[in-house]
Amino acid sequence: MLKKIIKALKNIREISDWKVIETIKEGHELYFIKQELDMNRAKKVSSYNVTVYRDFEEAGTKYRGSAQTTIHPGMSEKEVKKRIEESAFAAGFVKNKPYPIAEPSEAKGNISSRFQSGEISDWIAEIASEVFSQDTKEEAFLNSTEIYLTKTKTHILNSRGVDVQFDAVRAFIELVVTATGKEEVELYHQLRFSDYEPDSISKAVDEFLKEALDRAKAKPTPALGSAPVILVSEPAEDFLSYYVDNSSARAVYEKVSTFKIGDSVQGDFKGDGITVTLDPFMPGSFYSAPYDGDGFALDKEQIIKDGKLVKYWGDVRYSHYLGVEPTGNIHNFSVEPGRDSLDELREGPHLEIALFSAFNVDSITGDFGGEIRLGWYFDGKERYPITGGSISGNINQVQRDLLLSKEVQKSKRYSGPKAVKLFNVSVSGIK
Amino acid sequence: MKIQDSTFLIEVRPLLKRLISELSKDYKYVSILGTDVSGKSYTVLTTGVSISDSNWTERGFVVRAFNDSIYSEYSFNELTEENFHRVLDNIRKETEKSLKNCKERGFRTGNYPCVVEERVEKHFNGNVAVPLESSSPSEIIEKLTSIKDRAYEYTDLLVNFMAAYEGVKVSKLFLSPNKDLMQSYMWSQGYVYGIVRKGNVTRYGYKSYSGLKGTELIDEMSKDVKEVVDKAVMLLDAVPIEPGLYDVICSPEVAGLIAHEAFGHGVEMDMFVKNRAKAVEYLNKPVASKLVEMHDGARAAEEVSSYLFDDEGTLGTDTTIIKDGVLLTGISDLLSALKLGTKPTGNGKRESFERKAYARMTNTFFSPGKDTLEEMIASIEHGYLLEDYYSGMEDPKNWGIQCMIAYGWEIKNGKFTGKIVSPVVMTGYVPDLLQSISMVSGELRLSGSGACGKGHKEWVKVSSGGPYIKAKARLG
Numbered sequence: 001m002l003k004k005i006i007k008a009l010k011n012i013r014e015i016s017d018w019k020v021i022e023t024i025k026e027g028h029e030l031y032f033i034k035q036e037l038d039m040n041r042a043k044k045v046s047s048y049n050v051t052v053y054r055d056f057e058e059a060g061t062k063y064r065g066s067a068q069t070t071i072h073p074g075m076s077e078k079e080v081k082k083r084i085e086e087s088a089f090a091a092g093f094v095k096n097k098p099y100p101i102a103e104p105s106e107a108k109g110n111i112s113s114r115f116q117s118g119e120i121s122d123w124i125a126e127i128a129s130e131v132f133s134q135d136t137k138e139e140a141f142l143n144s145t146e147i148y149l150t151k152t153k154t155h156i157l158n159s160r161g162v163d164v165q166f167d168a169v170r171a172f173i174e175l176v177v178t179a180t181g182k183e184e185v186e187l188y189h190q191l192r193f194s195d196y197e198p199d200s201i202s203k204a205v206d207e208f209l210k211e212a213l214d215r216a217k218a219k220p221t222p223a224l225g226s227a228p229v230i231l232v233s234e235p236a237e238d239f240l241s242y243y244v245d246n247s248s249a250r251a252v253y254e255k256v257s258t259f260k261i262g263d264s265v266q267g268d269f270k271g272d273g274i275t276v277t278l279d280p281f282m283p284g285s286f287y288s289a290p291y292d293g294d295g296f297a298l299d300k301e302q303i304i305k306d307g308k309l310v311k312y313w314g315d316v317r318y319s320h321y322l323g324v325e326p327t328g329n330i331h332n333f334s335v336e337p338g339r340d341s342l343d344e345l346r347e348g349p350h351l352e353i354a355l356f357s358a359f360n361v362d363s364i365t366g367d368f369g370g371e372i373r374l375g376w377y378f379d380g381k382e383r384y385p386i387t388g389g390s391i392s393g394n395i396n397q398v399q400r401d402l403l404l405s406k407e408v409q410k411s412k413r414y415s416g417p418k419a420v421k422l423f424n425v426s427v428s429g430i431k
Numbered sequence: 432m433k434i435q436d437s438t439f440l441i442e443v444r445p446l447l448k449r450l451i452s453e454l455s456k457d458y459k460y461v462s463i464l465g466t467d468v469s470g471k472s473y474t475v476l477t478t479g480v481s482i483s484d485s486n487w488t489e490r491g492f493v494v495r496a497f498n499d500s501i502y503s504e505y506s507f508n509e510l511t512e513e514n515f516h517r518v519l520d521n522i523r524k525e526t527e528k529s530l531k532n533c534k535e536r537g538f539r540t541g542n543y544p545c546v547v548e549e550r551v552e553k554h555f556n557g558n559v560a561v562p563l564e565s566s567s568p569s570e571i572i573e574k575l576t577s578i579k580d581r582a583y584e585y586t587d588l589l590v591n592f593m594a595a596y597e598g599v600k601v602s603k604l605f606l607s608p609n610k611d612l613m614q615s616y617m618w619s620q621g622y623v624y625g626i627v628r629k630g631n632v633t634r635y636g637y638k639s640y641s642g643l644k645g646t647e648l649i650d651e652m653s654k655d656v657k658e659v660v661d662k663a664v665m666l667l668d669a670v671p672i673e674p675g676l677y678d679v680i681c682s683p684e685v686a687g688l689i690a691h692e693a694f695g696h697g698v699e700m701d702m703f704v705k706n707r708a709k710a711v712e713y714l715n716k717p718v719a720s721k722l723v724e725m726h727d728g729a730r731a732a733e734e735v736s737s738y739l740f741d742d743e744g745t746l747g748t749d750t751t752i753i754k755d756g757v758l759l760t761g762i763s764d765l766l767s768a769l770k771l772g773t774k775p776t777g778n779g780k781r782e783s784f785e786r787k788a789y790a791r792m793t794n795t796f797f798s799p800g801k802d803t804l805e806e807m808i809a810s811i812e813h814g815y816l817l818e819d820y821y822s823g824m825e826d827p828k829n830w831g832i833q834c835m836i837a838y839g840w841e842i843k844n845g846k847f848t849g850k851i852v853s854p855v856v857m858t859g860y861v862p863d864l865l866q867s868i869s870m871v872s873g874e875l876r877l878s879g880s881g882a883c884g885k886g887h888k889e890w891v892k893v894s895s896g897g898p899y900i901k902a903k904a905r906l907g
Contacts, residue, residue, distance in 0.1 A: 028529045031787065033705050037533050038541045039766075042525035043506035043785055045491060067568075068483035072490040073509040087482075090568035094480045121525070125532035144705050174886060176707065178828070186707065186828040188886055225674065254478045255590040256626065258633075357824035357833040358887070362854075364626060365633050369907070371824070371833035371858040388831065390856040390907040392671065396631060428674030428856065428907020 001073055001080075005048055006157070008081045014088045016064070017053040017101050019158040021293065022046070027150035028124045034143060035132055042121075046073050052084060053101065054091035065094030099317040104161045105297035107290040109281040113195040115149070115169035123196070124149040127171060130201045139216075140209040143186060144176040156295035164295050170194050170286055173201070177208045181216030185387075187355060187373060192286035192412035211354065214385040215374045221351070221389035222377060223429035228350040229391055230421045232342075235359045235370075236405075237414040242395055243276055244333050245363035247303045249314025253321045256364055259309050261324075266307045271401040272338045273307030278330040279415075286412040287331035296328040303327075335416030338404025345405055345421045349380045352419075353391065366395035389429040398422040432565070432645075434557045434615045437467035437602035439490065446510055447492065447606055453519055455608065460497035460546045462607035464742055466490060466784045470599030471563060475575035477591045482568060485599050487892070491784040494522055495743075501541045502766060503530065506785045544769055548609040551746070555739035557616025559645035563598040566646040571596060574649045578623060578656055585660040588627040588667070592660075595622045596649050605744035612744055618735040618892065619648040620880040623655060627663040634669070634853075636662030637819070639880035641735050641894065662819075669838055669853035674907040678814030679857075680807045680899055683876035685817045685836060687895030690725055690795050691883070693832050693861040694718075695895070696825035698727075698752055698761035699778070699790040699885075704770050708827045710758060718758045719865030724798035725753040727762050729777055734894035735879030736793035743779035743788050750776050756865075764790040780891045789885055797897030800871025807870045807901045808842055815839030815906065816847075817855060830861035839906070856907045863903075870901035 002022055009018045029041040048071035055064050067087040071080055115123055127147055135142045148171065155165045173191040178184055189208050191201065231239055243265055251257035259265055266273065280298035282288050291297055294315055303311045312324050319326035346352070356370035369392030377386045405419035447463050454461040470485030491508030503526035510518055534540070578594040598619045605612040621640040626633060636659045640651050681689060694710075702708035710718075719725075729738045729747025740746050743765040750762050763771070764779030767790055780791035808816070819837035826832065838853035879894030 028525075029787070030529060030533065032538075033541065036539045036541055037501065037530070039502055039504065039787065040526060040529045040533070041504040041506070041787060042529065044521060044525070045506060045508045045785060047508070066481070068481075070484045070488050074511060090482045093569040093572050094482055096479045119528070121528035121532060124529055125536055128533060128538065129536050143707060174888070176705075176886075178707075184828065190887060223674070254476065255628075256633075258628075258631070357826060357831065358822065360822060360835050362821070364635060365854075367854050369835070369854065369856045371831060371856065373826070373831070388858065388860075389905070390833070390858045392854065392856050392907050394671075426671055426674055426907060428858065428905060430905070 001048060001071065004077050004080050005050060005071055008084045009052065012085060012088050014054055014092065015052045016055040017159045019051045019101060019156070019294065021049040022155040024153040025150055026120065027148060028121050030124055030128055030147045032145040034141065035135065050084060050087070052087045052091055054088060055098065056092060062098050063095045064098040065091035065096060067091040067094065097321060099320045101158055101160055102162050102294040102296040102316050107297050108299040109290060111166065111168060111281060111288050111290060113169055115196055116167065120149045120151055120169065127201065131173065131205055134202045134205045134209065137209055140177060140179040140212045142175055143178040146174040148172040156291060158295060162295035164291050166290050168194055168289065175205065175208060177212040179212035179216040185212065185215045187212050187215055193284050194286055194288060195284040197284060211374055215387055218374065218385040218387035220430035221372055221375065221386040221427065222431060224351065224427040226424050227427050228348065228421060228423050229425040230345055230350055230352040230419050232352060232354045232419045233409060234411065235353060235356060236417060236420045237411055238359050238361050239368065239420050240274065240335050240416065242361050242363050242366065243274060243304060247309055247313055249312040249318035249322050249324065252312060253318050261309050261312065263309060264307050265304055265309050266399045267396065269307055269400050272404045274304055274404070275306055275336040276304040277302045277334050278313055278327065279332050279334055280330045282332040282334070282413070282415065285332045292328035294328070296326060298328045298330055301327045301330065332413045334414065335404070337406050337408050337417050339406065340403055341406045342419055345403060345419055346378060350378055351427060352376045368393055368395060389427065391425050391427050393422070393425045398425060432559060432562050434559065434562065434600060434617050436556065436613060436615045439467050440465050440602055440604045443510055444604060446515060450494070450519065451606060451608065454494065454496060454522065457523065458496035458498065462495045462605065462744060463492055464784060465492050465604040467602040468599060470597060472597040473571050473575060474593060474595040475572060475579050476593045477579060480572060485597050487599050489783040493784045496526065497545050498526065498530065501543055504787065543766065546765065546769065548607060550609045552611045553739060555614040555616070557643055559617050559643065560647040561645040562617065563600060563645060571646060571649065574653065578653050581656045582625055582660050585657050586627065586664055588629055588664055589625055589660065590628045591626045593622065593624040594652065596646070598646060605740055607744060610744045612740045614739040616643060616738065617645055618642065619644045619646070620735070621648050621652045622880065623652050623659045625660050625663045627667060629667045632667055634663055634666035636660065636666060639878060641879040643733055643735065643737060665851060666838060666853050669851040672839065672852035672855055672906050676903060676905050678811045678901065679904045680811070680816045680901050682818045683874065683896050683898060684878060685820055685834065686797055686897035686900045687877065688820050688823045688834050689832070689864065690797050690897055691792060691893070691895040692823040692825045692834060693864060694725060694752060695727060695792040695795040697827045697830065697861065700761040700763035700771060700773070701767040701790040702827045703761060704767050709830045710761060713758045716758060717756045718862050719753055719756040720868040721756040722800055722871045723753050723756050723865055723868055724751065725796070726751055726798065727792055727795040729793045732794040732796065732877055732894065734794045734877045735892045736894055741777045741779045742781040745775045745777045745779060747777040747793065762790055762792065764788055782889050782891055786889060789889060791885065791891050792883060792893045794877060794894045796875065796877055796895060797871070797900065799873050799875045799898040802870040802872050804872050804899050807872065807899060809845040810870065810901065811842045811845060814842050815852065816842060817857070821854070831858065832861055832864065833858055857904050858907065859905045867903035868900050872899035874898050
């Protein structure tokens with residue numbers, strides 16, 4: 001199929017440049033209700049994502065148009081040609097400022113994974129065994145578990161000579177944990193990773209079971225009005241991702257972000273200054289890759305140091321628009337830990353929140369908030385689990401005093417502080 | 432104009448029938464869903480233009496086979512005379528591998544009965560005024576560009592503006608020993624969206640559009656440019672809300688979000704099978720005020736999730752979920768119905784042929800009542816009219832609800848004060864919220880832009896809506 005596509009691309013005069021991404025996926029999926037296998041699925045699929053670029057001039061202004069299309073396996077030569085011709089035609093109406101596409105470059109690191117050896121149908125059963133190894137408690141149990149393991153081969157080619165291939169095996173687990181109490185409660189979790197680390201899944205499951213037990217004992221969130229709030233685990237990552245989103249060349253070019261190189265991204269802050277590094281080779285990350293979607297070789301890049309933006313990150317196109325060196329699109333980020341331990345952050349009355357229904361961080365306005373599924377309230381004397389109600393705020397209002405924990409965590413695409421402490425956050429409690 | 436069937440699916444049909452016939456030698460029940468979904472997405476921003484295939488594009492097959500006690504599935508997207516036997520072997524081998532491994536590790540397997548089907552042959556072709564292929568890319572881009580350019584006539588505070596259109600043609604074929612179903616229809620969605628900035632405050636306004644329509648939808652989008660810009664500018668002066676319990680009036684869009692999150696997800700019957708739905712305890716019991724009637728179904732309304740049959744070959748229906756405040760039933764996929772001994776309602780939907788089918792919503796809405804919006808506003812001592820939303824999240828087990836509302840207009844002593852609060856997090860216990868509904872207006876508006884996830888994945892097309900409703904809700 002690749003040959004058919006490239007032949008068609010080369011034979012259409014109007015096409016100035018092109019890019020093809022071939023993706024071949026083989027996967028196995030297991031669906032459990034409690035510890036009983038409810039369904040198994042497998043798949044083998046491939047697809048070809050084609051982008052054509054067309055340079056043209058109108059009234060003395062130069063443009064580069066582009067259009068993307070999907071070619072399905074089994075399409076005839078005639079169908080492939082028609083799709084690409086239609087895209088080339090459409091690209092002639094897309095009046096974008098000219099920009100280059102990626103040039104060939106050598107990979108700057110490797111992605112290794114234990115999943116690469118052996119059959120994924122064996123690995124998925126191994127993962128299932130580990131998931132359920134901790135599911136031995138009567139009062140808290142795994143109610144619904146879905147496990148996906150997918151081997152993906154990616155091949156990116158373009159008209160400038162880029163021709164790179166890389167493989168990844170990605171695991172995704174969805175877990176719904178139920179705990180009994182005055183009434184049954186549940187909590188929802190996801191795990192995403194690309195390497196097998198013995199015991200890491202069972203440790204996570206054990207933690208999830210404990211959290212469900214806490215929710216079963218939880219009291220309604222008190223109506224505090226406003227309070228210091230400690231975001232722990234995933235909400236801490238979600239909060240910090242605001243700074244990554246706003247450091248992107250695309251967000252700046254599109255004026256969604258006002259971040260400027262050399263300026264503080266936290267305003268006139270008094271708390272911890274954040275330091276952020278993008279790492280395409282983060283071990284075990286679901287999103288690690290040696291190249292981005294343009295076939296541009298990726299490397300580790302520090303973008304924010306002590307609260308100051310040192311570099312925009314972005315693909316070839318948007319970096320060119322801003323006149324900066326491209327870093328490529330990198331999806332993992334790490335943040336340097338803070339000075340205070342979690343125990344120190346927990347001093348004084350506060351609300352600590354580990355799980356929301358969905359924690360929303362709006363990277364355009366800075367608004368954040370969500371309904372509390374599980375947290376703990378410390379009134380200065382007693383600490384107890386809470387649930388219900390919500391918090392809300394705006395990052396621009398709270399970033400001045402934010403504090404990061406010394407303790408770190410690692411997740412699907414993040415390594416950094418386990419907790420972020422914010423002050424004067426609005427709390428809509430129940431009692 | 433009538434939406435034509437996919438030539439690809441018509442041509443591959445004999446091979447699919449052969450595949451069923453071969454697999455039926457090993458399995459008591461075999462079905463195949465074939466999909467050919469194509470579409471285009473056009474986006475015009477102040478800073479650039481893009482044309483791409485719709486993210487909903489897919490073409491492939493999923494085989495479902497009854498494997499003694501459970502159902503196994505295999506997804507693939509290439510089937511020709513040449514690879515026919517290789518595909519056949521893969522289906523047998525790949526579905527057996529993980530099953531065997533799990534059994535060897537001591538996992539029990541589920542205990543499903545075999546599907547029993549009546550003979551059904553049906554065919555459906557939808558209609559739209561202007562199919563996607565009748566509009567040239569230049570025409571679509573010109574219209575979207577004109578929408579974007581007009582926005583700048585209304586304010587100097589705009590930093591970016593977007594007009595986006597997506598048109599999708601859906602063709603699906605479902606085959607099993609007793610079923611032969613084919614459907615082709617088209618839906619469209621559009622967004623008009625503007626970002627404004629004053630000092631260091633950035634806000635945005637939007638309006639979305641959807642329907643079983645073609646590119647005629649773009650003409651609808653061009654009417655509301657000023658409204659979107661005004662909305663964004665107005666939000667620059669919005670203030671945070673004082674947390675508390677308030678009387679609220681929910682717009683039809685927000686009412687739809689409540690119907691979707693509060694009760695739609697809560698009555699998806701695969702949740703009944705997993706004992707994850709509190710709704711089971713309330714079947715045939717009051718769960719809402721007597722003013723509440725709620726429906727879901729592919730045949731309940733004409734919106735983006737209206738179809739002849741679902742992704743498991745069950746014909747679409749109109750399910751009355753709540754009537755006079757009493758919970759009557761849930762919505763079901765085929766396998767959950769087999770397990771529960773109930774009738775499937777045509778709600779078995781997949782994100783694509785690559786994914787599993789779950790019980791999912793289609794078009795979910797509250798039925799209209801007899802009150803007017805003016806009467807509702809006049810009845811409020813201190814509360815808010817809530818409009819537009821960003822997202823929502825369900826909690827079927829514990830009936831919590833989270834709605835991220837874009838903004839609220841303050842009402843005091845039956846009149847708007849001019850104060851706007853934004854954003855607003857609405858939370859609460861579903862029965863409390865639904866029991867508190869005290870007024871329901873006469874109009875009904877549905878919208879189906881965006882997508883619905885189950886938990887945090889499995890995105891499918893749905894619509895939701897309702898009338899204006901007055902209720903009591905916790906805002907923060």
